[in-house]
Amino acid sequence: MPKVSDEHRTEKRQQIIAATLRCVERDGFHKTTMAAVVEESGLSAGSVYTYFRGKHEIIHAIASSGVTGIRDAINRLVPEAGSGQTLPPPERALEAATQHLLDLSEQLGINLPRIALQTWAEAARDPEFLALMAPEARGIRAAWRSYAEAAIDAGQFREGADPEKIAMVLTGLLPGFILQSVVIGDVTPQAYAAGLTDLIN
Amino acid sequence: MPKVSDEHRTEKRQQIIAATLRCVERDGFHKTTMAAVVEESGLSAGSVYTYFRGKHEIIHAIASSGVTGIRDAINRLVPEAGSGQTLPPPERALEAATQHLLDLSEQLGINLPRIALQTWAEAARDPEFLALMAPEARGIRAAWRSYAEAAIDAGQFREGADPEKIAMVLTGLLPGFILQSVVIGDVTPQAYAAGLTDLIN
DNA sequence: GTCCAAAGAGAATGAACATTCGTTTTGTAA
DNA sequence: TTACAAAACGAATGTTCATTCTCTTTGGAC
Incomplete structure (x- = not known):
């Protein structure tokens, strides 16, 4: 896929955040593995890392989301x-x-x-x-x-x-x-x- | 050291629990490493494991201690x-x-x-x-x-x-x-x- | 239609960490 | 004093996991 619209980008980020929240509800932040986030989000590891620099950044995104x-x-x-x-x-x-x-x-x-x-x-x-x-x-x-x-x-x-x-x-x-x-x-x-x-x- | 009195044993367990609490206050349960507990308690890895079966058991001991x-x-x-x-x-x-x-x-x-x-x-x-x-x-x-x-x-x-x-x-x-x-x-x-x-x- | 830059995939990598194991020390009991 | 069983030690081990890297696919620009 080529460069994609900003809306699509934030949408995908939301999708990843939502998947992470489901994992965190079950396992907490530290027992939530990137493998689990990847599976829950339906994306691939590589793909998740094009939307977030790492697990850290997903977690911080949750912190600031209110x-x-x-x-x-x-x-x-x-x-x-x-x-x-x-x-x-x-x-x-x-x-x-x-x-x-x-x-x-x-x-x-x-x-x-x-x-x-x-x-x-x-x-x-x-x-x-x-x-x-x-x-x-x-x-x-x-x-x-x-x-x-x-x-x-x-x-x-x-x-x-x-x-x-x-x-x-x-x-x-x-x-x-x-x-x-x-x-x-x-x-x-x-x-x-x-x-x-x-x-x- | 040979087999040691039960009081000494519970005392050592308390010492390990106290060390773990200091670590947990700083880092939380999951970022607290056994290496840190070992250092903070002043014992060695092997020694800690003669008092607790593992990290899990130390944490559970804290949970039930009120x-x-x-x-x-x-x-x-x-x-x-x-x-x-x-x-x-x-x-x-x-x-x-x-x-x-x-x-x-x-x-x-x-x-x-x-x-x-x-x-x-x-x-x-x-x-x-x-x-x-x-x-x-x-x-x-x-x-x-x-x-x-x-x-x-x-x-x-x-x-x-x-x-x-x-x-x-x-x-x-x-x-x-x-x-x-x-x-x-x-x-x-x-x-x-x-x-x-x-x-x- | 052709390019190509970015997205997507998933196997490979390397670091961090709990636990184990072989060895040494220690204190009690004979 | 000696013997011995448990405790202490700390280096070695094996696993788990975040992240990276290479390769493939995709879809918009010209």
Whole structure:
């Protein structure tokens, strides 16, 4: 094949990334072999290496991709000024965020919680990987902060509450849901949200 | 050396496990080489293999060890019947649990949050490893459940609140603290607890 | 239609690493 | 003291895996 359009090129890269995600869900980053990626992608070794310089680069591409879209899901909960949309209470916001994760998992046919655990471990180990992930993590925190600010304005939390600290806790609830869904396996968005309701009231 | 006492044997095993933990904190399970464990432990390759059948067995020993002692730390917060000890509010309980983790990290000279992330990833990947970790995870949930039951009895939460669901959320807050401490790095037990206070009130 | 540069294929390569093995040292028990 | 069984050692081994290299195919430009 001759030089191919840029769209085709990014499409093939997506195909390889998707194949890698399926492998990583099963085996983690380090037990995922290039042979497995090659097989899962339906391409040949040589071909994969024309789209990525190596395994390293595929993994880093995953790190920067913000696969979960959690950040946007949270931002969608915060009404734009004058939109008339109402701000959900924290338990509904949490439920929406966790439900989004499960919906997207189903849609992609990939268990995102499992992938998430792998990426966290990699972030703890590889500073470059961390640098690629951190913006997404900070973005999720910032989204919760916007939510908290709106909630304080709306009188849902006491005047003078610290939106950044509230955001820390709301951000922290997501990994807790993800980890428990993999390790214990009995959490649902509804039960988790109900727990928050009981904790708050 | 001839056959050596059982205490000496378990002591050497501990020494190897401690060395491995230092390696895993730095490199993760899969990038930790036996050569590194050997060097860090100050023993020789052959010697390490007289105490463990292989890398696999060292890793599994770590999985079942419940290194963090979080479970006990939580249980200590719940007063025994008739002890006169008072039940702390959730934010203080959370602060105590997260502070325990940092204290123990300092005491051991090991960053436990980093280790935790590695173990979660391994649990997602290796069912045997998961089976060894799960009891500790369930134990932490059970400890929070005891706390929640006591708190409901004490009137801290509304009558009819579901202690298991409250326990889900309190359990979930810990991974959130751990992950954010590694990825964002700005969480403290105090700030996190203050966030919970603001969220609750 | 012919070229040709890039893509695709898959066997070959070489490095990294867990584990083993032959040898030496050590401490206890006779 | 001597003997011996286990522990310690560390070089050698064999396997696994990422990456490369050569060869073949492909499809757009002229």
